[in-house]
Amino acid sequence: xxxxxxxxxxxxxxxxxxxxxxxxxxxxxxxxxxxxxxxxxxxxxxxxxxxxxxxxxxxxxxxxxxxxxxxxxxxxxxxxxxxxxxxxxxxxxxxxxxxxxxxxxxxxxxxxxxxxxxxxxxxxxxxxxxxxxxxxxxxxxxxxxxxxxxxxxxxxxxxxxxxxxxxxxxxxxxxxxxxxxxxxxxxxxxxxxxxxxxxxxxxxxxxxxxxxxxxxxxxxxxxxxxxxxxxxxxxxxxxxxxxxxxxxxxxxxxxxxxxx
Amino acid sequence: xxxxxxxxxxxxxxxxxxxxxxxxxxxxxxxxxxxxxxxxxxxxxxxxxxxxxxxxxxxxxxxxxxxxxxxxxxxxxxxxxxxxxxxxxxxxxxxxxxxxxxxxxxxxxxxxxxxxxxxxxxxxxxxxxxxxxxxxxxxxxxxxxxxxxxxxxxxxxxxxxxxxxxxxxxxxxxxxxxxxxxxxxxxxxxxxxxxxxxxxxxxxxxxxxxxxxxxxxxxxxxxxxxxxxxxxxxxxxxxxxxxxxxxxxxxxxxxxxxxxxxxxxxxxxxxxxxxxxxxxxxxxxxxxxxxxxxxxxxxxxxxxxxxxxxxxxxxxxxxxxxxxxxxxxxx
Numbered sequence: 231x232x233x234x235x236x237x238x239x240x241x242x243x244x245x246x247x248x249x250x251x252x253x254x255x256x257x258x259x260x261x262x263x264x265x266x267x268x269x270x271x272x273x274x275x276x277x278x279x280x281x282x283x284x285x286x287x288x289x290x291x292x293x294x295x296x297x298x299x300x301x302x303x304x305x306x307x308x309x310x311x312x313x314x315x316x317x318x319x320x321x322x323x324x325x326x327x328x329x330x331x332x333x334x335x336x337x338x339x340x341x342x343x344x345x346x347x348x349x350x351x352x353x354x355x356x357x358x359x360x361x362x363x364x365x366x367x368x369x370x371x372x373x374x375x376x377x378x379x380x381x382x383x384x385x386x387x388x389x390x391x392x393x394x395x396x397x398x399x400x401x402x403x404x405x406x407x408x409x410x411x412x413x414x415x416x417x418x419x420x421x422x423x424x425x426x427x428x429x430x431x432x433x434x435x436x437x438x439x440x441x442x443x444x445x446x447x448x449x450x451x452x453x454x455x456x457x458x459x460x461x462x463x464x465x466x467x468x469x470x471x472x473x474x475x476x477x478x479x480x481x482x483x484x485x486x487x488x489x490x
Numbered sequence: 491x492x493x494x495x496x497x498x499x500x501x502x503x504x505x506x507x508x509x510x511x512x513x514x515x516x517x518x519x520x521x522x523x524x525x526x527x528x529x530x531x532x533x534x535x536x537x538x539x540x541x542x543x544x545x546x547x548x549x550x551x552x553x554x555x556x557x558x559x560x561x562x563x564x565x566x567x568x569x570x571x572x573x574x575x576x577x578x579x580x581x582x583x584x585x586x587x588x589x590x591x592x593x594x595x596x597x598x599x600x601x602x603x604x605x606x607x608x609x610x611x612x613x614x615x616x617x618x619x620x621x622x623x624x625x626x627x628x629x630x631x632x633x634x635x636x637x638x639x640x641x642x643x644x645x646x647x648x649x650x651x652x653x654x655x656x657x658x659x660x661x662x663x664x665x666x667x668x669x670x671x672x673x674x675x676x677x678x679x680x681x682x683x684x685x686x687x688x689x690x691x692x693x694x695x696x697x698x699x700x701x702x703x704x705x706x707x708x709x710x711x712x713x714x715x716x717x718x719x720x721x722x723x724x725x726x727x728x729x730x731x732x733x734x735x736x737x738x739x740x741x742x743x744x745x746x747x748x749x750x751x752x753x754x755x756x757x758x759x760x761x762x763x764x765x766x767x768x769x770x771x772x773x774x775x776x777x778x779x780x781x782x783x784x785x786x787x788x789x790x791x792x793x794x795x796x797x798x799x800x801x802x803x804x805x806x807x808x809x810x811x812x813x814x815x816x817x818x819x820x821x
Binding site: 330 | 693
């Protein structure tokens with residue numbers, strides 16, 4: 231397709247959507263992040279790789295407002311931000327698909343898609359829900375998923391692993407978010423479902439959004455990502471354009487066999 | 491592509507399992523969800539055959555009136571259990587409210603003022619429960635066990651251990667009057683149940699209650715404050731306990747610092763019978779209401795048959811454990 235050609239030609243001009251500079255965070259005597267600086271661009275899939283305990287999840291938790299860094303700063307969409315709560319990050323346009331997906335199993339697909347964003351008449355907590363509008367919009371959101379569409383009135387408990395992942399991604403993508411963070415989105419999935427989820431991730435990029443992908447799967451990173459950042463022992467030790475690196479080099483950077 | 495074509499998808503996936511077993515399990519789930527309705531029908535049929543006066547309009551009326559207080563308490567308990575908690579102090583909060591009502595009466599307050607005092611008293615117990623559980627992160631079981639003791643103790647202190655006789659025409663009308671076989675107190679309970687249903691299923695906050703109970707992590711991740719929900723549901727439960735206190739004073743004709751233990755057990759029993767999941771996140775309002783009606787019909791029928799009242803707790807206990815057994819077949 232010409233799509234990828236167009237895509238590559240515009241990459242270099244893309245504005246940086248998220249820039250972390252000098253982010254450090256300690257939990258007691260454990261230094262989880264040391265002086266981490268990296269950038270995430272719009273219209274790109276940025277991979278974050280590293281061994282267990284390298285600080286990937288901690289960094290993500292800082293970006294989406296769960297943890298608050300001791301030092302350093304984030305610039306998001308051109309302005310300095312310091313999110314106090316996940317809700318503030320969400321309001322700013324950062325959606326996170328957590329590893330546990332953050333879906334409520336006993337609620338329906340549409341209720342999960344609109345959780346804490348319900349369409350309602352009136353103000354405050356006792357505003358009356360517009361259930362019909364939510365069901366209709368949810369059906370539209372879900373039908374954009376390519377395959378294996380769950381019914382919006384089905385309870386999440388009844389969905390397969392891939393369908394759940396699709397619902398979680400759909401929720402993250404559906405509300406004009408600028409950055410979608412995904413923590414190991416395919417770790418628990420089979421081959422077919424992984425392929426479908428990867429298709430969704432690619433679609434997010436093609437929509438012009440930034441995707442920050444945490445993955446242990448090097449094939450996946452090399453296949454999907456445009457940029458990869460490597461973390462080791464709480465530091466961001468290297469950044470590479472995927473087009474100009476190899477899986478071997480990334481592994482060497484992760485293990486420390488090669489230094490940046 | 492279209493959602494309408496896909497409902498078969500989730501169902502067909504685990505098709506490798508024996509369909510007969512799946513159908514059986516599903517049926518088990520339906521039995522658990524409708525345990526209260528089925529049990530109520532069975533009891534009504536059995537008691538009617540054993541004693542034809544059971545379904546006389548007079549007896550239906552008195553059963554409904556007798557169930558009103560329990561319905562109000564069970565609805566309050568439902569809010570709490572939907573978040574995965576339990577309120578063991580609900581009957582004590584009612585006693586506390588009733589004693590405050592008597593305190594108002596003995597200080598020459600009007601009925602309206604005494605009613606407000608009773609509701610505020612119940613709400614106070616609920617707010618304290620909610621703050622300790624939501625912000626203090628103490629187990630709900632322990633907190634409400636403590637407030638069970640504290641509220642009934644305070645009731646004894648305020649009443650000095652003595653009941654206050656309440657002579658009031660409006661209260662007498664509330665407990666004895668009504669439209670046809672529907673007493674006023676029954677109407678109050680019905681309004682409470684309908685409002686609770688609307689709040690839980692038709693408002694944003696109601697959805698958040700289910701989310702906080704079903705998955706606190708998911709609720710937190712989407713920006714819902716689980717502690718705030720906890721505080722709110724315990725407060726709702728306390729307010730309803732205060733409302734039940736007014737109905738209790740009207741029914742008894744006095745404000746007593748009595749323990750009312752059976753109301754606590756029966757409110758939990760009604761919620762379990764009503765198919766509300768004890769781990770939270772799943773349930774209805776209709777179920778616990780039917781559960782409360784079932785428990786009232788059970789003791790009424792046994793009394794009508796001349797069974798010693800000592801057997802009633804045994805019957806209630808058996809029914810509740812049987813209902814809990816049914817919930818094992820759910821999912």
